[in-house]
Amino acid sequence: MSRRRRKRLATVISLSVVGALLLGGAAVAVVWHRATDSIVRSEFTLPQVAEIVNADPGEQNVLIMGMDSRVDQNGNPLPDGVYEALHAGGADDGGYNANVLMLLHIPEDRSKTVGISIPRDDYVEIPGAPLGVGYTKIKEAYGLAMQEEMNELTWQTEEDLSAEEVYHRARAAGRQAQIETVSHFLGDVRIDHFVEMTMGGFFHVAEAVAPVSVCLNQATEDFYSGASFAAGVQEIDAQQAMSFVRQRRDTGIDGPYLTDLDRSRRQQAFLAALAEKLRDKSTLMNPKTIWSLVDVTQKHVALDADFDVLGFMQIANDVAQHGAHFITLPILEFGEVNGADVNFVDVDEIQRIVASVLDGTYFDAPVEVPGAVTADPEDPEADAAAQDEPAAVPENEAAPEAAEGPETAEPVPGTASYDSWEEPIRAGSIPCVN
Template sequence: MGRVLRRGRIVVALLSVLVLMVTGYAWDQYRNLTTGIRTSNALSGSGKSSGGDTNILIMGLDSRLDENGNPLPQDIYDALHAGDQQVGGYNANVLMLLHVPGDGSKATSISIPRDDYVSFPGSPDGTSKGKIKQAYGLAFDQAHRQLVAQGITDRATLEQRSRDAGRKEEIDAVRQFLGGVPVDHFVEVTLVAFYQIAQVVQPITVCLNEATQDSYSGADFHAGQQQITAAQAVAFVRQRRDYVHPELNFTDLDRERRQQAFIASVAYQLKQTGTLADPSRLSAIIDVAKQNMAIDSGLDLLSFAQQASNLTGGNITFTTLPIAGFGKDPAGEDVNLVDVPQVQGIVRNLLDGPPPADAAPPSAAPAPAAGGSGTVDVVNATSRTGLAASVEHALDGSGFTAGATSTASVSRKSTTIDYGPGSAAAAHTLSTLLGGLPVAQDTAVPSGHLRVVLGSNFSMPRSLAAAGSSAGPTAPPSGPAAPAPDTGSALDSISGGGIPCVK
């Protein structure tokens, strides 16, 4: 149980920032909330969003300590079965960028997989590349050693100054990875918060597409909607394997989706059941936030609440950034391989909206073939019969011309879009329509044509699924063969405002 809650503790930040602050009672308690909460100046000097938009980076730490660096009560360690203060560290195992548009339109929460292999702008501890979650801990360690060498011995001072170094490096690493997006504010939560929040708001309704069991996390759930306790919530957000049902083929990305679904479900239930009007339960949530949460000194909770008051009503979409595949770092540790230009393009589209259909990407020369035009040929390199025809049918009305469909002689995992001369802009437009697929030029593709090669990781975007449903199945057929691991290379999202079903 050594990694309990790293995917679930994010809920305390969103509950505190998105839920507590949207009720009149919560704002009666505004002074009470802000008086006891820890603040940080780690964001000083950072660039800010324009047009009234707000970007908040939410970080969940893999630490068995509280915000002051002190051990947790023994009863908490006993309840979590997560080890004690000697276990864990300062990895930012939860990274979520919350974008709230200034015009009141739908907000977006972008989850960044913790094992994405990226560059570290500050090279903390002499490390220039690593898993994005490690930026915090490496900078914390470097700063802590330097502070001790300077003769600083006060435990609280050491802890917070070291954390500020970790916060700054983690924020800078995220900003660089996402293409220089501004981070206006941050919220940091520690390990114990999720369990304490779950205790306050239980029972919690969740929904699963399939029955699943896992002795490692303690997960044992049936298919469909069900109410779970705080202890079961720990297993729900922690599960990343199922040896009883190996065909489910869990990966760490599934915990990202569980995390998002749990947040959406809890926020929806709190609003529907009137929990936020219950002074005793609300006070308990506020007390948890004080103990296990830190924010930047510039975050005006009251002002943000006025901007974000409609998010608990479902005016938010949760999105997980895709990865290109799995690999090893120089030390032999498992990492997520990422297509950085693809990720940055997706983030731009999510925050600013898609570019005009006739706009070429910044690095491409103007091309005669405009976005939304060209002939699309689709190759089915999966075992899903009729998938190529489904994609062609789903693209009806998009401006693209249906081309040839075919079946590859060899199956493949990844999905790609290849384009011929003059079709770069059209390829990027098609990529956006199909969920942010990687694109590449291929001289074997005729001019004016685009070739989509469908791998086993392809998932029809919800916006196109209805159009393509009549042409053939999009889900893998049942059978003894397990599907290829889900790399998340097709962008997927979860909408707020209800109880979403996940794996």
């Protein structure tokens, strides 16, 4: 059999398998359900929200939680090679903080999906005050409630629970507290589903879809996260993706000034790149990719009891075709409480912003993105002029010097430059971030 014919046959088989999966063939459906049955799931409630409406398949609010723990969903250590790629210590490092919190608002027509990043150090009220803590960083609600539940289950005598059962019940209590805290902080908003992912899970997702294209305004490096990136558009692998989304400082010479809020912006940029990758139908038509993602979900993801994995894959595909916008909720100032660094916030302003995102009015007013360069296929001369035209400089702000300085990215068609984490990222272009 010729090489070309073998390749064609492999392609046909691959498409047939995925087609059968998506069309719900009986045998494939059985295999699929067996695979997804082993996913960690837990219930949650929102007592502050008057009425929970199951929005599937319409509008949905999905809370994405990225955990700081360096173990899988069962508390088991990861392979040594993964720890090397994470560049974040070993199984004993980290904890049970929700270091990534993003509410993904998906409207019914999928046309204006918005990811709302919640800075992890925002100082907020924790409903129920687990372990007696009524106010702390929003990321800590999970770990506090988990520890409280673990303490109670360890000392109670009504049930004879194994260590594994105690662990999973405590994790479920942590999820409940984190979801409830986020909902209350944002204005008692409805949350339909949650996706909780470990650091190892993120690495394997990046591995399944790599390479992805990202863009940086300026060359940067960081000893702690392992980041070492040039300026401009570049393709990154899974290990580089970990460094990309974890970097919050620059340890090089003449690099950009970065904070934890820039890390949130990096996470948004990666998700935008992931959405762009998913626009290519071949990504989700590849059986190897699909089953890699299923394997990741089994080991490194927790979902709510009603989360439909296959249905959400279709929603994700629909969202990717339109693209997604991203915003980061504002802070008033950095501060300190009991020796811990926190973000002080205006809760009323945050709830006003979130309400405008949920009712679809937040992006109604046109916002010019400084440094944005977009390609116009019908007017190549105008596109060339756009590349040559310098970005506008706001009033009372000195123009950047064009002489010596750190390496910065040249404007590239199809990209938009975001100099601050405060600027909303709009769909339709590759975001160049700090």
